[in-house]
Structure formats: C-alpha cells, structure tokens
Amino acid sequence: MKPIVIILLFASAAFLASPAPAASPAEAESFLKKSVGEVVGIAKNAPDSATLAARLRPVLLKCISFDAMTRRAVGPGWRQFTDNQQSEATDFFTMLIIRTYSGNFTPGELPEITYKAAVSTGPGRVEVPTTTLYKGSKYDVTYRLEDQGAKGWSITDVVIEGVSMIANYRTQFDAQFKSGGANAVVAALKKSVSPPR
Amino acid sequence: MKIRPTSAEKLPRTLRMPVGRPLFSFFAAVLLASLHGGLASEPFASGVVTITKDGILRPVPLVDGKLPKNSPETFYLESALEPKPRRASADSPSAGKKKERPAAPSARREAAKPAPPSKVSKKNPVPAKTARELPTVTIRRKSADKKAPDKQRAVRNAGPDDDLEEYNKAGRIADPLEPANRCVFWVNHQIYSYVFRPLSKIYTTVLPRPVRSAVFNVCDNVEFPVRFVNHLLQLKFDRAGLETRKFLVNSVGGVGGLIRMSDRTPALADLPPADTGQTLSKWGIGHGPYIVLPVLGPKSLRDTVGLAGDYALNPVTWVSFGGIGGATALAITSPPAINSMSIRLDAYDAASKNSIDRYIALRSAYVQSRENAVSK
Numbered sequence: 001m002k003p004i005v006i007i008l009l010f011a012s013a014a015f016l017a018s019p020a021p022a023a024s025p026a027e028a029e030s031f032l033k034k035s036v037g038e039v040v041g042i043a044k045n046a047p048d049s050a051t052l053a054a055r056l057r058p059v060l061l062k063c064i065s066f067d068a069m070t071r072r073a074v075g076p077g078w079r080q081f082t083d084n085q086q087s088e089a090t091d092f093f094t095m096l097i098i099r100t101y102s103g104n105f106t107p108g109e110l111p112e113i114t115y116k117a118a119v120s121t122g123p124g125r126v127e128v129p130t131t132t133l134y135k136g137s138k139y140d141v142t143y144r145l146e147d148q149g150a151k152g153w154s155i156t157d158v159v160i161e162g163v164s165m166i167a168n169y170r171t172q173f174d175a176q177f178k179s180g181g182a183n184a185v186v187a188a189l190k191k192s193v194s195p196p197r
Numbered sequence: 198m199k200i201r202p203t204s205a206e207k208l209p210r211t212l213r214m215p216v217g218r219p220l221f222s223f224f225a226a227v228l229l230a231s232l233h234g235g236l237a238s239e240p241f242a243s244g245v246v247t248i249t250k251d252g253i254l255r256p257v258p259l260v261d262g263k264l265p266k267n268s269p270e271t272f273y274l275e276s277a278l279e280p281k282p283r284r285a286s287a288d289s290p291s292a293g294k295k296k297e298r299p300a301a302p303s304a305r306r307e308a309a310k311p312a313p314p315s316k317v318s319k320k321n322p323v324p325a326k327t328a329r330e331l332p333t334v335t336i337r338r339k340s341a342d343k344k345a346p347d348k349q350r351a352v353r354n355a356g357p358d359d360d361l362e363e364y365n366k367a368g369r370i371a372d373p374l375e376p377a378n379r380c381v382f383w384v385n386h387q388i389y390s391y392v393f394r395p396l397s398k399i400y401t402t403v404l405p406r407p408v409r410s411a412v413f414n415v416c417d418n419v420e421f422p423v424r425f426v427n428h429l430l431q432l433k434f435d436r437a438g439l440e441t442r443k444f445l446v447n448s449v450g451g452v453g454g455l456i457r458m459s460d461r462t463p464a465l466a467d468l469p470p471a472d473t474g475q476t477l478s479k480w481g482i483g484h485g486p487y488i489v490l491p492v493l494g495p496k497s498l499r500d501t502v503g504l505a506g507d508y509a510l511n512p513v514t515w516v517s518f519g520g521i522g523g524a525t526a527l528a529i530t531s532p533p534a535i536n537s538m539s540i541r542l543d544a545y546d547a548a549s550k551n552s553i554d555r556y557i558a559l560r561s562a563y564v565q566s567r568e569n570a571v572s573k
Contacts, residue, residue, distance in 0.1 A: 068360070071360065071361060072360055072361065072363055072364055073364075074361075075361050075362070075364065075365065076361045076362060076365075078361055079361070096551055099551055100550070100551040103550060103551065104547075131467075135406075136406050136409070136410055137543075160547070161566060161569065162565050162566050162568065162569020162570070162572075163368075163548070163561075163562045163565045163566055163569070164364070164367060164368075164565060166364055167364045167367035167368045167561065167565060168368060168548070168552075168558055168561045168562055168565070169553065170364040170367065170368070170561075171367075171368045171369065171557050171558075171560070171561040172552060172553040172554045172557045172558055172561070173553065175554060175557055176553065176554070188553045188554075189553070192551065192552075192553050
C-alpha cells in the first residue's frame, strides 16, 4: 500500500473518531434571532392582543423549554410532585408564560433589538444579551439558552433589566410550596391562569 | 372384506385429519391456530382477558376478531395487568424483619399471643393453595398514560436534579416586617390604582411621547450630581469623567438636556447609573431588612438610607428648600415627580402582572434589579 493511502486512512479514521463539534454560542445566537424574528413578525401583523397570544403560542412552544422552566421555577420541591402534578404544573405554567410574554407586546408596535455577543456560561449553556428599544424606552434583555440535544437550542429564561423571569416565579412558588406543598403550587397556578371573575 | 377404521376415523369429525398428508395437515393446523390466537406459547394472544372471582386470568376468545357482545364480564387488556408480589404473610421469615408502623395496642396484644399452629397437613408439608394466595394483579391506568406518557415524563425528569437548585438564592431578602409591609403594600396598590394610574393616563394622553421623552431627559440631566458624586465615592473616576462629559454634551448640545445628544457617542450612550444605595453596597453594607415605604414602594433598609443621600444630592431638592414660593416649587418638582411616577407604574405593572403573589413578585424583582445595578 502506498504511504499516501495509509496517511489518508489514518486521517479519516481520526476524523471519524473525534467527537461531534460542541454547539457554539453563535448557533444559539442565530437560533434566537430566528425565533425573535418570528415573534416580531407575528406581533407586527396581529390585529389584537388575543390573536397575538394565540398566534405566538406555537412559536413559543417551539423555541422555549417550558419543562425546564417549570422545574426550575418550582425548585427542589419538584421532586415531591407526582407525575400528574408535574404535568398539570407544566401545562399551567406554560399558559402563564405565554400570557406574560405575549402581554409585553402591543400589536403594531415593534421593538428594535440590538444583539450583543453571545456568552457561553457552561457546557451547552449560552446567554445572549440584547438591548431592546420599545415604546421609547431602552431595556437590557438577556436570553438564556440551552442545548437540548436532539431538540436543539431552547430558551430557558428571559432576564429583563436584571430580573429573571424564572427567579421571580421561584420566590413565589417557594412561598406556596411551604404553605401547602405541591397541591398549593398547582392550585395557585390554576387560579392565576383562569380568567378573572 | 371389512376394513378396520383408522385412528383418524375414531376421532370426532371436526378434529379429523387427513391421514395421507401429515406434513400439510401440520402446517394447516399451525396456521389455523395462529389465526385464532390459539398458539400454546401465547396463552392470551388475543390480548384480552377477564379476571375470575378467584383472581385467575382467563383469556377471552374473539368472535370474528371482535369481543363478544352483551357479555356481563369486564374485559382487561392483558398488557395492562401486571403481577404484584403478595404481601408477606405474618408467619413468613421476612415479615418479622419489616416493621413499618407501630402496631395499634390491640394488634400488639394479638402479636403477643402464641401463633396458632399452621394448617399444614402431615401428608403434604407444603400448605395447600387457597384462592387468597393466588397472585394479585394491578391494573395500570391507560388514561393517565395518555395524558402524560411515560416517555414524555421521562424527558421531563431527564435533566440533572442540580438544576432545581439553580435559583435558590436569587431575589431573596430578609423580610421580618412582612405583615406590616403587606399592609403598606396594599395601601400603595390602592393609591397606584385609583390615584396615580388615572394621573399617569392623563399625563401620557396629554403629552405625546417626544414631549415625555424630553421631560425625562431634562430630569435625568438635572440629576447629574447624584451620579457624579456616587461614581467618585465608588472610586470609579473614569465613569465620573464620562458622566461629566455626558452632562456637558446634553446641557450644551441638547438644549439644557431636552435632547440626549450623548446617545450619539458610544462611550456615553450606555453609562450605568449610580446612586447612594449602590455606593453603600460597594462599601460592603448588606441590604438589611426589606421595607415597603408608603407611596415610594419597595426598598431595603440600606437603600432607604441611600434614598436620603440621593435626595440631598438632587438639585431639585435644593431648589425646593431654597426659599422659593410654593407655586414655583410645585412647577419645578411636579414634572420629575409625575415622570418618575409614570416610570414607576410601568415597572410595577411589569413585575406584578401575571404574578402568583404580587407582593413577593415585587420584592423579588426589586432585589434582583438592585443586585443587577450594583454589579454594573
């Protein structure tokens, strides 16, 4: 066998044996830009808030990891939830987050978003800081993203002016959990998503 | 000549096999059996069973591939039934080792009595099986699986448990005065809802956005001494220098601060603000207890002290206490007050809307926001 063939064989073997390249912050950033672009596109054309929320739902379900969000918002008490309670809590929390997120937009008013360099905060974790100019005010909004393996990148938290959405709900759920356990958390979530009487 | 009947002819007509073709008949029998789900290796091949009174699983024969109609029995999917190990009997060796709960007094008395001789016949040392000793079965609820499939739940729980601890410390502050704070919070909420919100609505309706922005810019520019002094106190001399540049650019180029000319210079566009509370934090002073101040809202003890410092450094306060007339003082202090109220209401709404507990949501948002400001 010619030496060049042997070298090529070794080189290809080394290439095949090397692990897959780790997901980069740039990938997360491009995923975020695409997702936010979809959201802004919907906000631009939605005639009213209810339609906006309804149209945003499938997009948000695709780009946000509501499972991870709910787990972390509940905290260590999550281990004491039954499967049914976990399922219920995730469903209600998903509704609440979608309502909160879509409530931040006024149909027709579009934010101007400036993306800053994405920062890797751990294996498979990236933060993308942005500056959002909306209705004449400037906000620092940081998106926390995680590589979910086969699912790809997902948003796991949104931090507005230093206030993390998940940390905020976490303090609220802690109080509920201390007062009445998993049932109290699920009941509080159910109450918050049910229409006001 | 009388021919003796073959063994096949002695069999009932339905089970009679053609004698001359044994291989074909074997395959035909196997095929028929498999079509009827009657293969010996798969006792419940139809997948549907009933449970007898004795707890025995009995396969249900299908009629033309369907379950028999009008049957009084309940059918179960065989796959939904799983054998459950029977509870160890009182006299089994493992029972003595297990002590789950302290027994009731009467039960303890029973236990103290000598155990009755077991009913084991001399001929057969193994106790006879009774209906009670048959393996019990548990019925898995398929409906629950449909709602949250095992696979889905596995994914939901797949993350490492460490992530549950991630937000353990975020947004926490000592709140020993919580009952009193909640009362003040409630009063503030009423004031915000019935006084400030209508005023803010009038303000935003009467003044268009560019005018409101100009008012905000002037107020922000006037508060320059608060930021400048605190940058110096935090030993951030470069920021104090940039702050001075920003003030001069906006005051001169921006017509007394009406226009933020500094936004056109990248170095001056995003200067983090500084206040006395931040300075105290930089000096190592902790939050102290959480306090809800009347009208002003959430504060920590440290930031309440800081607020006094900010008032002292604010030129608007100097003018108010400078011996000017009441009308003039009102004219000077009103725009920043209304402007600040409008911003405060926006922040209040953003933090409290869609909350589970409005008081805790505001407290957490306040603490996180302050920590973010200090970290800049």
